[in-house]
Amino acid sequence: MFFLMFVILLFGIFAQAQTTPTPNPTVSPTTTKKLIFRANKDQIMQAQKMLKGKNLYTGEVDGKMNDPFRTAIKSFQETGKLKQTGTLNRATLEAMGIALTDKQKEIPVDPNSFATGDSSSSTTKTKRAPVFRATKDQVTAAQKILKDGGMYTGEQTGTLDDATRAGLKKYQEARGLKVTGTLNQVTLEKMGIELTDKQKANAVASSQ
Numbered sequence: 001m002f003f004l005m006f007v008i009l010l011f012g013i014f015a016q017a018q019t020t021p022t023p024n025p026t027v028s029p030t031t032t033k034k035l036i037f038r039a040n041k042d043q044i045m046q047a048q049k050m051l052k053g054k055n056l057y058t059g060e061v062d063g064k065m066n067d068p069f070r071t072a073i074k075s076f077q078e079t080g081k082l083k084q085t086g087t088l089n090r091a092t093l094e095a096m097g098i099a100l101t102d103k104q105k106e107i108p109v110d111p112n113s114f115a116t117g118d119s120s121s122s123t124t125k126t127k128r129a130p131v132f133r134a135t136k137d138q139v140t141a142a143q144k145i146l147k148d149g150g151m152y153t154g155e156q157t158g159t160l161d162d163a164t165r166a167g168l169k170k171y172q173e174a175r176g177l178k179v180t181g182t183l184n185q186v187t188l189e190k191m192g193i194e195l196t197d198k199q200k201a202n203a204v205a206s207s208q
Helices: 002-019 042-052 068-077 090-096 136-148 162-174 186-193 197-207
Strands: none
Touching: 042 068, 042 090, 068 090, 136 162, 136 186, 162 186
16 A cells, blocks of 8 residues: 555656756757958968068968968058057958958948047147137227217227127128128227237237
């Protein structure tokens, strides 16, 4: 009787083990595989031949990435404004004029393949010209001239308000100047209003 009960219990455990799903070791979560750019043997040989013609490489044209060849690639990359990696990446192959395979064309150019600009290149910020501003005395003098010419009916406040700007536009248009509505250097000089020393210095600096 005990033996029979043991057999039944053992059978129940075995049946439960069979119905319990086991994880499939072959199934794994989907992962995005990063594409790695690699030059083939034919491209390496073309690069070796090209660098040999430029006297940058003196080794054999054997399609192997050896140390002298990597040094030659770095020399080429330096002259081509590329980052000196010593590898035949896409940017380097394109700079050499070597055709890519269809598979290689699917891999975008790595932005890190290019050298960073130096202080003498386009990274140097362009120095902005100083902003020209008329003084209160100059605005007052301009308002008097505009008032005498019937182009302004307000008071001589020294403030460049809308009425003064409207008068300046009329004056500039009548004198063949660029109509800006501002009391710039050209307008002041046309009105015969003297510039300050600072304005004169800024004018010289902006013309250089």
